[in-house]
Amino acid sequence: MYVLYHHPFSQHVRRVVALMAEAGIDYDIRPVDLAAGEHMSPAYLKINPNHQIPTLLDGDVKIHESNAILRYLAAKHHLDDWYPTDLARRAAVEQWLDWGQCRLGPAVVDIVFNKVFAGERGDKSAIERGEAKLAELGPILEAGLRRTPYLTGDQPTIADLAIWSNLFHLTLADADPKSPNITAWLGRMMARKGVQQALPPRPAAA
Ligand SMILES: N[C@@H](CCC(=O)N[C@@H](CS)C(=O)NCC(=O)O)C(=O)O
Known part of the structure; x- marks a missing residue:
């Protein structure tokens, strides 16, 4: 199961959530409390040293940068309409x-x-x-x-x-x-x- 580090008002998270919902891809949400500075905590910095969300975990694969996550998911799930091969x-x-x-x-x-x-x-x-x-x-x-x-x-x-x-x-x-x-x-x-x-x-x- 994918794990997505998330905040409901992040435009960068939102595009990833939209693709996963459109494609019917399941994932677990890990909320990151930006207002409380959770993204700066040593635990989160180990996950993404840029102190940003989203980060996606797929087993041992860890990806940050929202557009890289979109490309990864589209390629992995062969979503050729979403990421054309032409x-x-x-x-x-x-x-x-x-x-x-x-x-x-x-x-x-x-x-x-x-x-x-x-x-x-x-x-x-x-x-x-x-x-x-x-x-x-x-x-x-x-x-x-x-x-x-x-x-x-x-x-x-x-x-x-x-x-x-x-x-x-x-x-x-x-x-x-x-x-x-x-x-x-x-x-x-x-x-x-x-x-x-x-x-x-x-x-x-x-
Ligand atoms: N280039 C990154 C930008 C991500 C980003 O700016 N995320 C914001 C929330 S929308 C964030 O985590 N900001 C906290 C920070 O930069 O410390 C991406 O596309 O994923």
């Missing part, structure tokens, strides 16, 4: 995965961490930096969704899960780009059963 399509998937990590991800962290999770400590200049970056990146994503319902074709891949988890995170700050292709794609992603299972718990009604 070279050109795979290259497009890899491109969006890396774009998400290198370009979009830092802007999302700047905005959402500081607007939603940091409370009074929220760094206004980081929010401005993130918003300026997002103003550049939103149109790139919008154009990427112009021709096909998902990023690389008619079916979603692990690239859609990775980028979706970032876009969902932006919705927590009401900062997601509201352009038509992104909005329609976000709706298609949110309607998926596995994706639904990866959403954070709703706050209890007052």
Whole structure:
């Protein structure tokens, strides 16, 4: 049985949970209390010296980096729709995965961490930096969704899960780009059963 180190508000965990739910892969959850600093504990640092979640254990195999986990699971379970074997399509998937990590991800962290999770400590200049970056990146994503319902074709891949988890995170700050292709794609992603299972718990009604 897989073991997944987890936090319900992590966008990086969320993409892994979504793939496992979509593919019907079972796993045990190990919650990591980020607010209490559990990710900095010597016990967790032995599991992931980068003090980050997710980490996936598969027997003796230990993997961190959410996109590496997506690739591993897709390859191990032969999820060829999620991680196409055709070279050109795979290259497009890899491109969006890396774009998400290198370009979009830092802007999302700047905005959402500081607007939603940091409370009074929220760094206004980081929010401005993130918003300026997002103003550049939103149109790139919008154009990427112009021709096909998902990023690389008619079916979603692990690239859609990775980028979706970032876009969902932006919705927590009401900062997601509201352009038509992104909005329609976000709706298609949110309607998926596995994706639904990866959403954070709703706050209890007052
Ligand atoms: N590149 C990593 C980023 C993971 C990451 O930033 N995780 C956050 C939670 S969303 C975390 O654990 N932060 C705690 C820290 O960096 O100390 C991945 O894709 O898995």
